Amino acid sequence: MNIHRHWRDLPTDARGAAVAMGNFDGLHLGHQAVIDLARGPAPLGVVTFEPHPREVFAPHLPPFRLMNAESRANRLAKLGVQHLYELPFDKELAALTPEAFVREVLAESLGVSRIVVGQDFCFGRDRAGTALALAAMGRDLGFDVTIAELVGLEGDQISSTAIRRALSEGDPQHAAAMLGHWHRIEGEVLHGEKRGRELGYPTANMALKGLHLPRFGVYAVLVDVLTGPQAGRYQGAASLGVRPMFDGEVPNLETFLFDFSGDLYGQHLSVALVEYLRPELRFDGLPALIAQMDADCVRARECLSGL
Missing domain, CATH: 2.40.30.30 (Riboflavin kinase-like)
Incomplete structure (x- = not known):
């Protein structure tokens, strides 16, 4: 798996991927479903952010990540991801409007052919961009957008928050059921x-x-x-x-x-x-x-x- 820790001047073979985009903390079954929808003839990629935006905007909160960047990369490689775009989440990236992020980063720099996101995905300055807005921008800029439905387990929505709760309660087996690992x-x-x-x-x-x-x-x-x-x-x-x-x-x-x-x-x-x-x-x-x-x-x- 190729790991790209920047989004400018990417090599030609790193452009044109079909990507799943999100924070993917834990890489639970819902995240895996988003990634699976991106599989196809184009190289499979994942667009994520490092550090996690919450670490930037709320550094005073207790540690919350289920996995560090190394662990996430190892798991993504096992899932068959060919390109990991680990975008540096800094002041420059955080300041981009949703429109600028999609145009400059996704379309012009990464040259994505297709993007898959979850229903609740938000992006851009002030988290103003939504999955539906991304789909509209994709139509204008020439790439397809697929919005994945949320995944549940026994009637409950799978989420990183629910996994953290299970681990805090000393129930790693329930956490594993939601993670898929x-x-x-x-x-x-x-x-x-x-x-x-x-x-x-x-x-x-x-x-x-x-x-x-x-x-x-x-x-x-x-x-x-x-x-x-x-x-x-x-x-x-x-x-x-x-x-x-x-x-x-x-x-x-x-x-x-x-x-x-x-x-x-x-x-x-x-x-x-x-x-x-x-x-x-x-x-x-x-x-x-x-x-x-x-x-x-x-x-x-x-x-x-x-x-």
Whole structure:
């Protein structure tokens, strides 16, 4: 997949794609339906924005993203997207009127042949552009526009907001039903305080900065090691939270990989939250903590058997 992080002076082979456009946070089943409608004889593309516009306009709000840019790109590649147009959402882009955005960015720079958006898609300065307005502009500028219907699950609309709620409630399986895939946290393995190694459970530590925080606690997880000599899929147990036993303050993700030995520092992992096992707890001492970790791993292996 080709990733274009600008919209001016694109190479010839990056123009003329049929694109799905939106923020695509989480790439849930509704997003996938929009992308599927863009498939056809033209190269398949996705137009999105980085950073997410909400991060620009409301930086004071708590982190909300379901996936970072790396995770989104990895998922889009798996969906067969050939061109990802990751438009830099800055003051210049935000100031464009809907008409200027469509003409200058989509028609003149990207040269799109077709665009698919969801019914609720808005764009341009002050979010003044609508899907219906985009369709009218497309007719004038020579490209087709398809407006996708919203997708529901058991009578409820699928949305990034509903997925965040499920994760906050410790229900990754319901989130996965709406996503069409396990909710994943991706990123680089960082050096930590190495307490897990001292306890007999060495963990891969990952930051959660900028991401929506699922319910704190212990999870059964599937882990894809994306880089390095030990790349592959593993099962494991992960602690997500602030480590109350050690008076932590900054949330992170600590993952213990079953049947694994080696150094993962600097490698990139994709950790799928499969089942919530228990909340974070404070124990009376390290022996009690280790006994609970033993039990957590036994239960995690049971949850992951057959996957």
